[in-house]
Amino acid sequence: MDDAAPSSTRVEDLIQALGPLPTAWNIEELCLSLSTRRRRPLVLHPMNLPALPFGLWYDDGISDHIIYRSTVMGFHRDHVILHEICHMLARHTQIPLAAGPGGAGRASVRGAGEFAARINPYTARQEETAESFATLILEKAYRLNPAPVSAFEHRASAVFGTA
């Protein structure tokens, strides 16, 4: 069984690979069930570094790590994390890290501004896939559990977009 590692990068297949969503929407719980399904730890790291893109997926060869800005909250945070999960499931283009543990680490980077434009290794198509994935999963999650985010967060997400 290898349903968590699709060869296709169609959004529908990636959503399948994610498995069932938690009935009470919770991104941490989703990451935990994904770790179990993939038999590979997926660890979330909230960090507050000025130069950090909104989200970053890092594969240290044993575990997957998703680093996200700790100042990003609620709907926007979940969107950022799901976006990175999509890159991870789809095995989108990766760049080797200069110095990871064991030297075998790889990372994906996303963000805004000049910094991200220089280091973002993804094609526009891959970014589009990741954005659609995150949006569709959140829509699905909120249908299952209609009140996980406040109206404020919905407005905030509209203002900030889905970066």
Ligand SMILES: [Zn+2]
């Ligand atoms: Zn991306």
